[in-house]
Amino acid sequence: MNDEVWIAGVGMTPFGIHRNTSVKQLVRSAIEDARADAGTPVGNFDAAVFGNVVQGLNEGQSSIAGQVALRELGIEGIPVYNVENACATGSSAFNLAVNLIRSGSADVTVAVGVEKMNIGDPTRTMANFVGGTDVHDPVSLQRTLHELGGDADGDGAGRRSVFMDIYAAMARAHMRNFGLTAHQIAAAAAKNHAHSVSNPRAHYRIAMSIDEVLAGRRLAEPLTVPMCAPITDGAAAVIVCNTAGLGRLAAQAPIRVLASVVGTGTDRPLDDYERHITRRLSARAYEEAGVGPRDISVAEVHDATAFAEILQSEMLGFAALGEGGALAERGETTIGGRIPLNPSGGLMSKGHPLGATGIGQIFELVEQLRGRAGDRQVDGARMALAENGGGFHRGEEAVAVVTILGI
Numbered sequence: 001m002n003d004e005v006w007i008a009g010v011g012m013t014p015f016g017i018h019r020n021t022s023v024k025q026l027v028r029s030a031i032e033d034a035r036a037d038a039g040t041p042v043g044n045f046d047a048a049v050f051g052n053v054v055q056g057l058n059e060g061q062s063s064i065a066g067q068v069a070l071r072e073l074g075i076e077g078i079p080v081y082n083v084e085n086a087c088a089t090g091s092s093a094f095n096l097a098v099n100l101i102r103s104g105s106a107d108v109t110v111a112v113g114v115e116k117m118n119i120g121d122p123t124r125t126m127a128n129f130v131g132g133t134d135v136h137d138p139v140s141l142q143r144t145l146h147e148l149g150g151d152a153d154g155d156g157a158g159r160r161s162v163f164m165d166i167y168a169a170m171a172r173a174h175m176r177n178f179g180l181t182a183h184q185i186a187a188a189a190a191k192n193h194a195h196s197v198s199n200p201r202a203h204y205r206i207a208m209s210i211d212e213v214l215a216g217r218r219l220a221e222p223l224t225v226p227m228c229a230p231i232t233d234g235a236a237a238v239i240v241c242n243t244a245g246l247g248r249l250a251a252q253a254p255i256r257v258l259a260s261v262v263g264t265g266t267d268r269p270l271d272d273y274e275r276h277i278t279r280r281l282s283a284r285a286y287e288e289a290g291v292g293p294r295d296i297s298v299a300e301v302h303d304a305t306a307f308a309e310i311l312q313s314e315m316l317g318f319a320a321l322g323e324g325g326a327l328a329e330r331g332e333t334t335i336g337g338r339i340p341l342n343p344s345g346g347l348m349s350k351g352h353p354l355g356a357t358g359i360g361q362i363f364e365l366v367e368q369l370r371g372r373a374g375d376r377q378v379d380g381a382r383m384a385l386a387e388n389g390g391g392f393h394r395g396e397e398a399v400a401v402v403t404i405l406g407i
Contacts (some may be wrong), residue, residue, distance in 0.1 A: 005242060006246055010033075011029070011032065011036070014234065023061075028096075030112055032073075034237040037381060040248070040251075041072065045110050047080070048111070049112070052115060053115060054116075058116065070112075077343050080167075083096060086399065087304065088399045088401050089390065090355055091111070093358075097240045099260075109239070111359060113236055114235035117233055117353060117356045126309040129161035146168040165220050170308075171309065181325060184325030185222060185223075187325075188309050189348060190213050191328065192211075193208040193226065193349050194350075195343050197345075205345075209403055225254055227349060228306075238363070240257070241254075256406045258405060258406045260401070263280060263284075264401065273314070276396060277396050281402045283401075284315075285303065296383055298368050298378040309328070312327055313327055313341060327339075336379075344360070344376070369406070385403065386402070387402050
């Protein structure tokens with residue numbers, strides 16, 4: 001087994017609406033940027049991992065999507081693995097690339113995630129999200145949501161994915177159990193909208209006040225549109241290697257991978273947060289990296305809604321259980337605060353192109369650790385954490401990935 005794993009290069013397209021750009025073109029842009037960053041020719045990869053969720057549903061490319069897209073770039077003759085893990089697809093692809101290095105199966109790997117969500121048919125796009133739940137047992141899903149959040153007034157909610165109902169029910173449970181307020185959820189959202197103004201790759205770059213967030217169109221109580229991630233297209237890529245592989249590249253500022261942990265949910269009482277998937281996985285990641293929450297300088301967490309960021313801040317140990325809302329409201333998760341979360345703008349402002357999201361988080365953290373994040377730079381960033389969740393099964397995310405990086 002190799003002693004260390006490094007990120008040698010990263011690349012990312014702007015996240016947003018790319019109606020006239022194909023999946024292949026998005027992949028090319030992200031990988032070429034990552035190659036330039038790592039200083040490597042295209043033929044220098046021992047394996048590749050391709051992450052995507054909806055191309056098969058939207059375009060019919062239900063198999064060999066990675067082989068088709070990567071051959072266009074001259075990436076051929078090597079193992080290519082296709083990964084789908086709902087919203088955690090990108091981070092899962094990264095984890096597989098890391099483990100190929102750890103196992104000694106490769107010296108240099110590339111992981112790329114891509115998504116083309118805006119296809120001109122909103123109803124079809126929203127239908128894609130249903131597959132992130134157990135489609136064979138919709139009654140159980142509704143029972144779980146009712147147990148979490150009770151009945152909610154849906155008048156005026158309008159079009160939304162099933163996951164907005166899921167996050168809304170989880171938020172109402174947190175409000176009932178711990179006193180979380182809509183104002184605190186809006187504070188997390190407003191913070192991320194402010195962060196995104198300085199991110200040239202973000203889907204939205206418009207600052208919003210807490211009052212503006214609260215006044216947004218209602219989706220599912222207590223969520224408003226500005227509290228939720230948009231439908232986004234984009235791609236991101238990361239080149240991973242061991243020390244020997246690093247010698248084949250011309251990387252100027254490699255970043256160490258200290259931990260990469262993947263896990264799935266378990267059957268637990270809905271109010272047993274100590275057994276929550278992120279709580280369990282982050283404990284493993286901290287142990288693997290030999291650090292704790294207080295050692296983390298900056299984090300990108302899965303804020304498909306602003307409530308999710310608040311919950312994950314607690315599950316990751318940045319705040320005590322029930323205190324994540326106050327953490328956000330006090331400004332401690334803002335750039336310049338005690339633990340900056342989502343300096344990129346997060347999923348709700350940077351965007352959430354499912355298969356690319358997890359690697360987009362890695363991109364941001366590498367930029368932060370290299371000190372080249374510009375106006376959104378976290379001073380003195382030396383250790384970074386990414387949390388990326390996907391799907392919903394029996395009360396929590398079906399899968400999650402926690403990554404810790406350092407310099």
